[in-house]
Amino acid sequence: MSGVSRRGLLGGIGAAGAGAAAIGFGAGWAAQGSEPDDAGSAPTTFDLYGEHQSGIVTPVQDRLHFAAFDVLTDDRESLVALLQAWTVAAAEMMAGRPAGPDISSYNAPPDDTGEAIGLPSSRLTITFGFGRSLFDDRFGLADRLPEALVELPHFPGDNLDPARSDGDLCVQACADDPQVAVHAVRNLARIGFGTVGVRWSQLGFGKTSTTTRDEQTPRNLMGFKDGTMNLKSDEQSDLDEHVWVEPSDDRDAWLAGGSYLVARRINMTIEIWDRQTLQSQEGDIGRTKAEGAPLSGGTEHDDPDFELAGRDGPLIDPASHVALAHPTANNGVRLLRRGYNFVDGSTEIGRLDAGLFFLAYVTDPRSHYIPMQTQLASKDRLQEYLQHTGSALFAIPGGIAPGEHVGQALFA
Amino acid sequence: MSRIPAVAAALSLGVLLTACTENAAPADEGDARSITVESSADACDLSAVEAPAGKLTFSVKNTGTDVTEFYLLAPDGLRIVSEVENIGPGLTRDLTVVTPEGDYITACKPGMVGDGIRADFTATKSDEAVDVSAGDxxxxxxxxxxxxxxxxxxxxxxxxxxxxxxxxxxxxxxxxxxxxxxxxxxxxxxxxxxxxxxxxxDPMMDAREADLAPGDTWTGWHRMEKDLWPARAEDYTPLGAKARAKFADDLMxxxxxxxxxxxxxxxxxxxxxxxxxxxxxxxxxxxxxxxxxxxxxxxxxxxxxxxxxxxxxxxxxxxxxxxxxxxxxxxxxxxxxxxxxxxxxxxxxxxxxxxxxxxxxxxxxxxxxxxxxxxxxxxxxxxxx
CATH class of the missing domain: 1.20.1420.20 (M75 peptidase, HXXE motif)
Known part of the structure; x- marks a missing residue:
C-alpha cells in the first residue's frame, strides 16, 4: 500500500484534474526532497528525512497546526514505539499518502481519517520537539537534559495560561492547505492515544515571516510587514551560528543538527491598536506601514539608521520595536522566525481573540531569546498592545535518517 | 510652546474642512489640488506653483540624503501655515492642509537647518469657499x-x-x-x-505585579492594594509596619x-x-x-x-x-x-x-x-x- 498517494486515490475515484499529477507524484516522492509542480520548479513536497528536520528552513507554508502533547505513560518503550510510529506516519503524510496503510478494510475504522483524500501534500512538513518536562525521572532522560532547555523566566506583562503553555512533546505541522495541516496533527494524535494526550494546540493562518528572499514580506495583524530581518535559508553561516545547535557535552550531544523552538502565543489588543494614528503606529514599529521602510529612510530592506536625528531625537524611536529587536541591540543575534497570525474567534465582550503565534528557531534560547524578550517586554512601545498568553520551549532534534525515528539519538 | 502658533494657524485654516469634503470637486480640479514635492539637497521641486483654493495635499518625497521638512508659510515668510517634519531619505509624507485663496511661500528644509529652499505659491480663487475665521x-x-x-x-x-x-x-x-x-x-x-x-x-507608582521582571522591586499603589485586599492572594504574608511605611513614603x-x-x-x-x-x-x-x-x-x-x-x-x-x-x-x-x-x-x-x-x-x-x-x-x- 505504500505506493498509494492520496492524489492517486483521487484519480481512481474520478475527480478531474488531479489524476495526471498523481502519476508524477507516485514516481517522484521518494527521490531526494522534492518534486517540481506543473507550473515551475518550486517543490511541492518535502522529505521527512535529511540532515535537519523539515519545517525549519523549509520555505514557510501558508497554514499551521501546532500541538503540544503530554506523555501519559511512564514506560520508555511505549514512548519510543510512539516516536517510531509517528516518524513513519509523518513520512507518509508528507509524501501525500494516508497516515496508515489500511484504509479499505470494511469492518475496521480506516487507518487514515480521510479528510485529506484527494488533496495534494500541500508542501506539508511535520517537525517534532521535546519539552523540558520530558526530562524528568519517568524515562531515564534526566541526565540528557540540555542546559539550554531552560524554564523561560517571567517577562514583564506576561499573562500566561498554563493550559496554553509547555508540554512534553510538540508537533508543528505546516502546509499550504489548512485541512492538510489539521489532518496531520489529528492523525498523529490518534496514533498517540494511550501514550500521549494533546495538552494544547494552535491553528495559524497567514505566515508572518519568510525564509526565502523571493517572497514578499508578509504582514501581521497590526497591518505591518513582519520579519523583514528574518534569517533566510540561504544564509548558511548565519544558520550555523544562530539556528543549529552546536553540541557541547553529553547532555546535548543528541541534539546535533537540531535547534530550539520558542513558541509564544501573543495576543494583540487589535481594536485599540486600530484607533491609533498612523504616525503613532509607525512610531511604535519604527517603519512605514505601506512600504515597511525604516523611518530613517530608504526602502524595506535598507538597514535602519538608528542615529539619524530628526526634530525631536532619532527618526527611529529607541523604544520602537525595530530599534529594540534589531540584531545591533541584541549582541548581533538573529532569529529564524516561522510564526503565524491567529484568530481564535472572539472574546465574550466581542473582541478578536487574535494575535501572533510566534515561532522562532534558535541555537540557544539563553543567548537568542531571553535577553531580547526581557528588553522588549520592558521597553518596546508595542508592548502596550500585546499580551503573551501562551509559552513553550522545545528542543528540536536533528534530522532523521531513513529507517530511524525522530530523536533516536536521545534514546540510544 | 513653540509648536502652538503652528497648530493655531493650521487650525484656523481647517474651519470648513467638512464643507469642502461634502462639496466634491470635479476630478481635474481634484488632481490640481494634489501637488508632488521633491526635496533634494539643493532643490525643492513642486509639480505646480499654484492650485485652486481648498483642501490641498502636498506629497513630499525626500530624494536627498538628509532628513528633510516641508513648510507652507504665510506671505510674510514667518508664520507657519502647516508643516511636515522628520521625512527620512527616500520616504514620502503627505501634508494635507485646507488652504484659502491667497499667496504663500513653500519651503523645503533638507538637513533641518536654515531658511530652507523657498518659492512662491498661490492658491487661486475656486468654487470651494474657504474662510479664515477670526477667534480660533x-x-x-x-x-x-x-x-x-x-x-x-x-x-x-x-x-x-x-x-x-x-x-x-x-x-x-x-x-x-x-x-x-x-x-x-x-x-x-x-x-x-x-x-x-x-x-x-509611572512604573514606580502604578505597576501591577505582572508588569515586573524578575529582580524588580514592586512598589506603588497596587503593592499596597494587595496588602489591603489579600483575599485573592495565595499564602499571602501581610506587610509589617516598617514595610508599610517604606511603601507609603515611597508613593508619597x-x-x-x-x-x-x-x-x-x-x-x-x-x-x-x-x-x-x-x-x-x-x-x-x-x-x-x-x-x-x-x-x-x-x-x-x-x-x-x-x-x-x-x-x-x-x-x-x-x-x-x-x-x-x-x-x-x-x-x-x-x-x-x-x-x-x-x-x-x-x-x-x-x-x-x-x-x-x-x-x-x-x-x-x-x-x-x-x-x-x-x-x-x-x-x-x-x-x-
Whole structure:
C-alpha cells in the first residue's frame, strides 16, 4: 500500500484534474526532497528525512497546526514505539499518502481519517520537539537534559495560561492547505492515544515571516510587514551560528543538527491598536506601514539608521520595536522566525481573540531569546498592545535518517 | 510652546474642512489640488506653483540624503501655515492642509537647518469657499489653558488624597485606607495619560505585579492594594509596619515629585485630543476587563475617572470641533452620555459596586459603549489640528 498517494486515490475515484499529477507524484516522492509542480520548479513536497528536520528552513507554508502533547505513560518503550510510529506516519503524510496503510478494510475504522483524500501534500512538513518536562525521572532522560532547555523566566506583562503553555512533546505541522495541516496533527494524535494526550494546540493562518528572499514580506495583524530581518535559508553561516545547535557535552550531544523552538502565543489588543494614528503606529514599529521602510529612510530592506536625528531625537524611536529587536541591540543575534497570525474567534465582550503565534528557531534560547524578550517586554512601545498568553520551549532534534525515528539519538 | 502658533494657524485654516469634503470637486480640479514635492539637497521641486483654493495635499518625497521638512508659510515668510517634519531619505509624507485663496511661500528644509529652499505659491480663487475665521486662536488658547488648569487641580487633589491614604495605611487603619484608596486613585486616573508620560515615575507608582521582571522591586499603589485586599492572594504574608511605611513614603515622595513636574508641562490640542482617546484606551485595556484593580475590585472608580478625564479634554476642544466637524462633535457628545448612563447604573452610595458584582451582560454593554465612543474619539485629533 505504500505506493498509494492520496492524489492517486483521487484519480481512481474520478475527480478531474488531479489524476495526471498523481502519476508524477507516485514516481517522484521518494527521490531526494522534492518534486517540481506543473507550473515551475518550486517543490511541492518535502522529505521527512535529511540532515535537519523539515519545517525549519523549509520555505514557510501558508497554514499551521501546532500541538503540544503530554506523555501519559511512564514506560520508555511505549514512548519510543510512539516516536517510531509517528516518524513513519509523518513520512507518509508528507509524501501525500494516508497516515496508515489500511484504509479499505470494511469492518475496521480506516487507518487514515480521510479528510485529506484527494488533496495534494500541500508542501506539508511535520517537525517534532521535546519539552523540558520530558526530562524528568519517568524515562531515564534526566541526565540528557540540555542546559539550554531552560524554564523561560517571567517577562514583564506576561499573562500566561498554563493550559496554553509547555508540554512534553510538540508537533508543528505546516502546509499550504489548512485541512492538510489539521489532518496531520489529528492523525498523529490518534496514533498517540494511550501514550500521549494533546495538552494544547494552535491553528495559524497567514505566515508572518519568510525564509526565502523571493517572497514578499508578509504582514501581521497590526497591518505591518513582519520579519523583514528574518534569517533566510540561504544564509548558511548565519544558520550555523544562530539556528543549529552546536553540541557541547553529553547532555546535548543528541541534539546535533537540531535547534530550539520558542513558541509564544501573543495576543494583540487589535481594536485599540486600530484607533491609533498612523504616525503613532509607525512610531511604535519604527517603519512605514505601506512600504515597511525604516523611518530613517530608504526602502524595506535598507538597514535602519538608528542615529539619524530628526526634530525631536532619532527618526527611529529607541523604544520602537525595530530599534529594540534589531540584531545591533541584541549582541548581533538573529532569529529564524516561522510564526503565524491567529484568530481564535472572539472574546465574550466581542473582541478578536487574535494575535501572533510566534515561532522562532534558535541555537540557544539563553543567548537568542531571553535577553531580547526581557528588553522588549520592558521597553518596546508595542508592548502596550500585546499580551503573551501562551509559552513553550522545545528542543528540536536533528534530522532523521531513513529507517530511524525522530530523536533516536536521545534514546540510544 | 513653540509648536502652538503652528497648530493655531493650521487650525484656523481647517474651519470648513467638512464643507469642502461634502462639496466634491470635479476630478481635474481634484488632481490640481494634489501637488508632488521633491526635496533634494539643493532643490525643492513642486509639480505646480499654484492650485485652486481648498483642501490641498502636498506629497513630499525626500530624494536627498538628509532628513528633510516641508513648510507652507504665510506671505510674510514667518508664520507657519502647516508643516511636515522628520521625512527620512527616500520616504514620502503627505501634508494635507485646507488652504484659502491667497499667496504663500513653500519651503523645503533638507538637513533641518536654515531658511530652507523657498518659492512662491498661490492658491487661486475656486468654487470651494474657504474662510479664515477670526477667534480660533483664542479658542485654542482657551482650551490649552483650561486643560493645564484641570491637570494642575487634579494633581493637587491627588497629593492631598494620597497623603490621607498613606497616613491611614501607615497607622494601620485598614478600613479608612480601603475607603480612601479608590477615591485617591480617581485623581490619578483622571490624568492617567499625563501621569504616564513621566516614564520613570509611572512604573514606580502604578505597576501591577505582572508588569515586573524578575529582580524588580514592586512598589506603588497596587503593592499596597494587595496588602489591603489579600483575599485573592495565595499564602499571602501581610506587610509589617516598617514595610508599610517604606511603601507609603515611597508613593508619597513620587506623588510629590510628580506634582513638581506637572506645572512645567505644555500641551497642544492634538495631544489633548489623543490623551482623551488614550484614557478610553486605558478603560478598554484594564478597567472594563477588571484587570486594573485585581485585588480591590474597585475598577469602576477608575473607569469613571478615566471617562471624567476624557470628557474634560473633549469638552475643552468641543468649540473647535463644533466649527470643524459638527457631526463628529455631536456623535462624541451623545456617546459620552450613553456611556455615562450605563456607568450610573453601577453606582452605590458615593461610589461604585465591586467589579465582581457586574453581570456578564453589564460588562458587555460597558465594553460596547466604550468601543462606540472610542471610534469617533480617535478622529478627534485630526479634527482639531
Amino acid at each position: 486662536t483664542e479658542l485654542v488658547d482657551q482650551a490649552l489653558t483650561n486643560y493645564a488648569a484641570y491637570v494642575g487641580d487634579q494633581t493637587d487633589q491627588l497629593v492631598a488624597k494620597t497623603q490621607e491614604f498613606v497616613d491611614a495605611y501607615k497607622a494601620g487603619d485598614d478600613e479608612a485606607a480601603r475607603a480612601i484608596y479608590p477615591v485617591a486613585r480617581t485623581h490619578w486616573e483622571r490624568i492617567e495619560t499625563v501621569a504616564e508620560s513621566f516614564g520613570d515615575l 515622595a513620587n506623588t510629590e515629585e510628580l506634582a513638581t513636574r506637572v506645572p512645567d508641562l505644555t500641551y497642544t490640542v492634538d495631544q489633548i485630543a489623543n490623551g482623551s482617546r488614550g484614557l478610553l484606551d486605558e478603560v478598554a485595556t484594564g478597567k472594563v476587563t477588571g484587570e486594573e484593580e485585581y485585588w480591590s475590585r474597585t475598577d469602576l472608580y477608575d473607569f469613571q475617572a478615566n471617562v471624567d478625564g476624557a470628557k474634560v479634554a473633549f469638552d475643552g476642544l468641543k468649540p473647535i470641533v463644533e466649527k470643524n466637524d459638527a457631526a463628529l462633535a455631536d456623535q462624541i457628545t451623545s456617546r459620552f452620555e450613553e456611556l455615562q448612563a450605563l456607568l450610573d447604573e453601577t453606582r452605590e452610595g458615593d461610589g461604585f459596586v465591586s467589579y465582581d458584582e457586574l453581570t456578564q451582560d453589564q460588562v458587555r454593554q460597558l465594553s460596547d459603549a466604550v468601543n462606540a465612543l472610542s471610534e469617533p474619539l480617535s478622529k478627534l485629533a485630526a479634527a482639531v489640528v
